Structure formats: C-alpha cells, structure tokens
Amino acid sequence: MNILPEKYCNFDCVFCPIGRSAHKPDDTVEFEPVTSALQNLKEQIRRENPNLVFINSKGEVLIHNQITDIIGCIHQEEKPVRLLSNGYLLGREKFGAIANLCEEIVAEIKTVRDQDFKKLQRPVFGYCLEEYVENLVSFRQQYQGKFLFEITIVKKYNDDPQSIQWLMDTAARINPDRLMIVELDGEKVRKTLGVGEERLEEIRRQFSKQSFRVVF
C-alpha cells in the first residue's frame, strides 16, 4: 500500500519508475492527519484478511510523520508489516526505531561505486555510498525481524566480476534473511541498463554458491 500523497524520496534515481523527485527530504515531513484513512485501512484489512501488509510507497516512507500510527493500526488488526525503504535512513536512530516496529524490512542497493551512486541515484547532497552501506550494516546488526535485501544488477555499472564480488562482500556484511537479485523495473530502461535473464541467472547462482538464500 502507498501512504504518500505524491513522491517524496531522499534519492532521485534516473530510472525511478515513479518519475522525478520534486520533494527530496532528508528528515520527517508533516502530512495531513491520517485518522480517517486509518479507519478505512482497518476495514480493508478485515475485509481482505491478508497474511501481511506491505507498505511500499511512492518514495521513502520512513519520512512520513505518522508512519508509526499506520504501523500501529496494522498491528491492532494483528497483521505483520513489511516495509520497503531504500535503506539510507535506517542507520539513524529515529528511523531505525520505526523500522524496528516492522516484522519485515526490504532494503536495497543498486550501485557499487560512489560516483555511480551519485550519478544514477542522485541522493540528497552529502550522502555517499560508504555511509549507505554502513547504515544498512548497523541497522541489520540490531534488527530482530526478517531482513530482505534486494540487489539490482545494472548493465555496465555493477555486472562485471569485480562489482559482483563487492556486492557479495557487502551482502555478507549485511547478512540478510533473504536476498533478491533483480534487474531494474520497466521494459524501456531494461533495454539500455538490463543484463538479460541469462546473465542474471548466472549471477544468482554465484550468490547461491556463497550460501546466500537467493529468492526471486
């Protein structure tokens, strides 16, 4: 489910399926009260009785000022929460504490060099790849829930053997419960930045050999 009225993300990825980031917050943003939306959410959960509720919003959902109320509402209905984040903010105490409320966190990485991180993902000024990885590692070390980690293979940026090794070393440090090795979303972007199913399979096999639990 999406809880952001429009895109709010601390990154502005060139390949973002949602489009450009008009709002690029690095901290909590105040939104309209969600009180009536919570009532609708409760009713929907009762109607559909899902196994879990996946909060997968238009951007970085951790910046929503009422995200804890939304998670609490889902928990009141006795459903676990899976939350998708690009992961950069997870290293900060305030945002890590919010993520700790969720039963599952999905985080990701798409680049292996700082200059590519800045070029392709255009994060908030001052962000760097090294801090990104350290934020993921420090969050993971204390997180008690299920940590799902998604690695996106981008042609010519991280599909060479050296980059794959870096990704394997980084994944080993993060030690996810499950690893997903994927390509970018969208047919158009895959034409230029996709590696193809065959190469993707080969990379997945490499990760599986290193004892990662790779899922698709």
Ligand code: SF4
């Ligand atoms: S992190 Fe995700 S939502 Fe944010 S700009 Fe990149 S692709 Fe879009």
